[in-house]
Amino acid sequence: MIDLELNEKTEKVRANMKNLAKTLLRPISRKYDLAEHEYPKELDMFRSLPIMGKPKKKDPAAAAAAKAKKPADAEGGKIGANMSLVLSTEALCWGDAGLLLSLPNAGLGNAALIAVANDDQIARFGSKWIAMAITEPQSGSDSGSISTTAQLDGDHYVLNGEKIFVTCADRCDAVVVWATVDKSAGKAGVKSFIVEKGTPGFKLEKLEHKLGIRASDTGTFLLNNCRVPKENLLGNPEVVKQGTEGFKGVMKTFDNTRPLVASMANGIASAAVEFLKEQLEKAGYKLDYSKSVHNMSSVEKAYYRMEAEYEAMKLLTWRAAWMADNQQSNNLEASMAKAKSGRMATLITQECCDILGPVGFSRKQLAEKWMRDSKIMDIFEGTGQIQHLIVARNVLKLNSSELR
Amino acid sequence: MLDFSISKEQKMIKSEIAKLVKDLVIENAHDIDESGDIDPATIQAIWEMGISIASVPEEFGGFGDQSAPVDSTLILEELAYGDMAVAVAATLPSLFIQPLVMFGTPAQQKKYLPLYCSEKYKACTLAVNEPHFQFDVVSLKTTAVAKSGDYVLNGEKCFVPMARTAEHIMVAAACDGKNQLFIVESSNPGLHISDREKNLGLYGLESVEIKLVDCVVPASDRVGEANGCDFGQILQRTRVGLCAMATGICRASYEFARNYAKERIQFGEPIAHRQSVAFMIAEMAYEVDAIRLMTWQAASKLAAGKDATRESYLAKLYAGEKAMKICDYGVQVLGGHGYVRDYPMERFYRNSRGISILEAMATV
Ligand SMILES: Cc1cc2nc3c(=O)[nH]c(=O)nc-3n(C[C@H](O)[C@H](O)[C@H](O)COP(=O)(O)OP(=O)(O)OC[C@H]3O[C@@H](n4cnc5c(N)ncnc54)[C@H](O)[C@@H]3O)c2cc1C
Numbered sequence: 140m141i142d143l144e145l146n147e148k149t150e151k152v153r154a155n156m157k158n159l160a161k162t163l164l165r166p167i168s169r170k171y172d173l174a175e176h177e178y179p180k181e182l183d184m185f186r187s188l189p190i191m192g193k194p195k196k197k198d199p200a201a202a203a204a205a206k207a208k209k210p211a212d213a214e215g216g217k218i219g220a221n222m223s224l225v226l227s228t229e230a231l232c233w234g235d236a237g238l239l240l241s242l243p244n245a246g247l248g249n250a251a252l253i254a255v256a257n258d259d260q261i262a263r264f265g266s267k268w269i270a271m272a273i274t275e276p277q278s279g280s281d282s283g284s285i286s287t288t289a290q291l292d293g294d295h296y297v298l299n300g301e302k303i304f305v306t307c308a309d310r311c312d313a314v315v316v317w318a319t320v321d322k323s324a325g326k327a328g329v330k331s332f333i334v335e336k337g338t339p340g341f342k343l344e345k346l347e348h349k350l351g352i353r354a355s356d357t358g359t360f361l362l363n364n365c366r367v368p369k370e371n372l373l374g375n376p377e378v379v380k381q382g383t384e385g386f387k388g389v390m391k392t393f394d395n396t397r398p399l400v401a402s403m404a405n406g407i408a409s410a411a412v413e414f415l416k417e418q419l420e421k422a423g424y425k426l427d428y429s430k431s432v433h434n435m436s437s438v439e440k441a442y443y444r445m446e447a448e449y450e451a452m453k454l455l456t457w458r459a460a461w462m463a464d465n466q467q468s469n470n471l472e473a474s475m476a477k478a479k480s481g482r483m484a485t486l487i488t489q490e491c492c493d494i495l496g497p498v499g500f501s502r503k504q505l506a507e508k509w510m511r512d513s514k515i516m517d518i519f520e521g522t523g524q525i526q527h528l529i530v531a532r533n534v535l536k537l538n539s540s541e542l543r
Numbered sequence: 544m545l546d547f548s549i550s551k552e553q554k555m556i557k558s559e560i561a562k563l564v565k566d567l568v569i570e571n572a573h574d575i576d577e578s579g580d581i582d583p584a585t586i587q588a589i590w591e592m593g594i595s596i597a598s599v600p601e602e603f604g605g606f607g608d609q610s611a612p613v614d615s616t617l618i619l620e621e622l623a624y625g626d627m628a629v630a631v632a633a634t635l636p637s638l639f640i641q642p643l644v645m646f647g648t649p650a651q652q653k654k655y656l657p658l659y660c661s662e663k664y665k666a667c668t669l670a671v672n673e674p675h676f677q678f679d680v681v682s683l684k685t686t687a688v689a690k691s692g693d694y695v696l697n698g699e700k701c702f703v704p705m706a707r708t709a710e711h712i713m714v715a716a717a718c719d720g721k722n723q724l725f726i727v728e729s730s731n732p733g734l735h736i737s738d739r740e741k742n743l744g745l746y747g748l749e750s751v752e753i754k755l756v757d758c759v760v761p762a763s764d765r766v767g768e769a770n771g772c773d774f775g776q777i778l779q780r781t782r783v784g785l786c787a788m789a790t791g792i793c794r795a796s797y798e799f800a801r802n803y804a805k806e807r808i809q810f811g812e813p814i815a816h817r818q819s820v821a822f823m824i825a826e827m828a829y830e831v832d833a834i835r836l837m838t839w840q841a842a843s844k845l846a847a848g849k850d851a852t853r854e855s856y857l858a859k860l861y862a863g864e865k866a867m868k869i870c871d872y873g874v875q876v877l878g879g880h881g882y883v884r885d886y887p888m889e890r891f892y893r894n895s896r897g898i899s900i901l902e903a904m905a906t907v
Contacts, residue, residue: 140550141613143840144847149545218545428856431679432863432899447837447861450854454836455829458547465548475829524822531821534801534828541816 160234171354190245219464232406237354247271272302308358340365351511404484404516478526481517568625604660615907616787623791628747646772674701722774733758744893784905863899
């Protein structure tokens with residue numbers, strides 16, 4: 140039965156996470172914005188926390204039992220790993236999104252590992268910090284067109300290519316690298332491989348200097364005849380020539396990570412909205428939801444609109460995560476959340492600075508930083524345009540050649 | 544506890560209303576809008592679903608159900624999906640009944656509720672909006688002043704639905720600086736009812752302006768009598784009601800544009816194949832959902848017996864803005880065909896402007 144109220148226990152967890160963000164992240168937020176690329180050692184205490192979820196042994200019997208326990212039309216729902224992660228991600232990004240992206244052992248590669256790895260791979264890599272390398276100089280949004288190659292040679296795959304914009308490039312222990320085993324097979328030939336740091340032929344080429352999330356280390360890797368054991372391939376090694384099922388499988392990880400990026404955006408947006416409210420109240424504005432919107436200053440109206448947008452972002456995100464927790468396909472809803480939150484967080488933080496005037500332009504406050512940080516949320520994990528494409532194809536029932 | 548799924552019972556209510564709307568409203572929505580008349584049989588058929596009287600205690604003719612704000616949003620969405628004028632007209636008595644259920648004294652409940660909890664639909668109405676620039680529902684210009692045991696009302700109201708046929712009009716007026724509700728009989732000599740209003744939207748809904756000139760109302764007809772009512776709580780519920788109707792109009796607009804874009808061929812292929820069209824449709828899709836979720840969030844608060852001032856205020860602000868945007872996109876997707884009255888899109892466009900402007904046109 141529809142009920143969009145969080146229960147007390149969940150509200151408490153939310154408040155605790157926010158408190159953690161307030162005491163641990165906010166105080167070092169500016170420090171690591173300035174000290175670009177430097178590892179925030181204060182985050183070491185998070186190392187043992189399974190932020191991306193606990194790697195579970197893949198026990199087919201248990202999985203089947205769990206599925207059977209939850210028929211599709213069962214009444215009620217539950218808050219599971221996805222909602223919990225969304226709530227804590229938002230709270231921590233209220234603290235600092237760059238630092239959230241720097242949490243040890245919480246790379247996107249970790250999420251991929253948990254989603255698709257076999258028991259052996261979990262045993263070998265489960266406790267490592269794993270980044271994700273899809274993007275190449277010539278392949279951004281069109282991730283199916285990557286040209287990094289993986290050639291089977293005896294017990295090893297030999298990888299060659301260049302990967303750019305890899306989050307956690309410096310600090311991670313290993314990287315999930317996307318490469319094609321058969322260029323002629325198109326998307327079906329794309330596979331992912333775990334490449335450990337220190338593997339010969341695997342080189343961190345450089346780190347980027349960025350607009351925002353400067354605490355996060357974004358870098359380029361070169362793969363030059365880099366040999367990785369055959370067992371490091373994630374998922375099915377077969378190239379299924381018909382269709383793009385294999386590629387769709389890889390893309391499925393994003394149904395879980397898009398709500399996460401949306402919740403990062405929501406966290407930054409909530410920080411901006413909250414800070415603006417404090418400043419307005421200090422200046423004597425009374426923001427008690429009583430005035431008619433046709434009868435107030437433009438500043439007040441802008442504030443209320445930002446708060447309303449935040450609520451919309453939050454609810455679209457929660458829905459996508461909740462659906463994942465309740466075994467409902469959320470491909471559409473995950474992209475809706477990312478499309479909305481990525482864009483609106485950008486606009487909210489821009490407007491926050493605008494309204495604050497000199498306070499919004501000064502580095503004495505964090506508002507200017509949030510404006511820089513939030514912009515990435517409309518870019519990585521699929522740009523806003525790509526999210527709109529996914530939503531539009533889905534609701535219009537068009538394929539990728541009909542709606543390009 | 545957080546739950547985004549519709550229960551079996553809710554699904555049932557929703558599909559029952561949807562069927563009625565499909566059979567009686569959608570087919571006729573164009574004619575209703577053009578002629579300005581809603582077939583009384585349609586209103587009666589919707590009335591018989593018992594929406595307005597469900598939460599009235601059985602002793603006064605209701606079903607004695609617990610108030611279910613979330614269910615009400617589902618119903619209002621379906622009705623407004625068909626036509627907003629019909630949604631307002633058919634559920635209008637709720638606006639009169641709900642404040643009495645919440646704040647009426649036993650004597651008031653006994654006197655008025657059985658009158659309207661009957662098998663046959665009988666109009667009764669609520670007058671909140673005022674016909675002037677800078678209208679603010681929180682500080683009304685209509686006043687009620689206590690005078691020798693009575694209240695004397697002065698002021699003007701607009702968008703009062705079906706006041707010409709209603710026997711009782713509940714009027715919102717500022718009384719000692721606080722908004723209060725007063726029941727005015729249609730025969731009251733201080734009550735002056737205008738001819739039918741002509742507005743931007745809601746052509747199908749008969750509404751009027753009323754003037755209150757030294758209109759004397761006995762103290763026993765102030766809702767809640769000496770204690771009065773908490774107008775803020777009533778406003779929370781009417782705002783959620785309006786947002787639910789916004790969801791309905793927007794969904795209708797979105798679905799129509801989506802289907803049209805798939806069929807309309809220009810430059811050799813469906814216009815939906817172009818990003819500039821497809822992206823408008825994508826945005827419409829998630830904004831409809833966003834309005835609905837914000838409506839549900841405020842309704843969930845009310846269902847839990849909590850204060851929903853903030854949630855209902857933000858939801859109305861959001862719905863008002865996005866409804867206009869969604870329906871604007873809708874017209875744009877249809878091009879010139881969106882501009883002519885053969886298609887429903889121009890009607891959605893006109894009606895959607897009401898979401899931000901109007902107050903108290905439906906309630907949960
Ligand atoms: C800080 C940072 C961290 C990152 N972390 C990672 C990471 O960990 N791992 C990883 O693999 N990648 C990562 N990325 C890469 C990121 O995912 C890509 O930058 C993103 O997918 C966009 O690709 P692009 O930059 O090549 O832009 P392009 O794909 O060249 O896009 C340029 C513009 O064209 C638009 N566009 C492209 N195609 C279409 C289309 N079909 N229809 C409409 N518009 C279109 C885009 O929306 C965009 O506005 C990161 C990037 C940054 C900046």
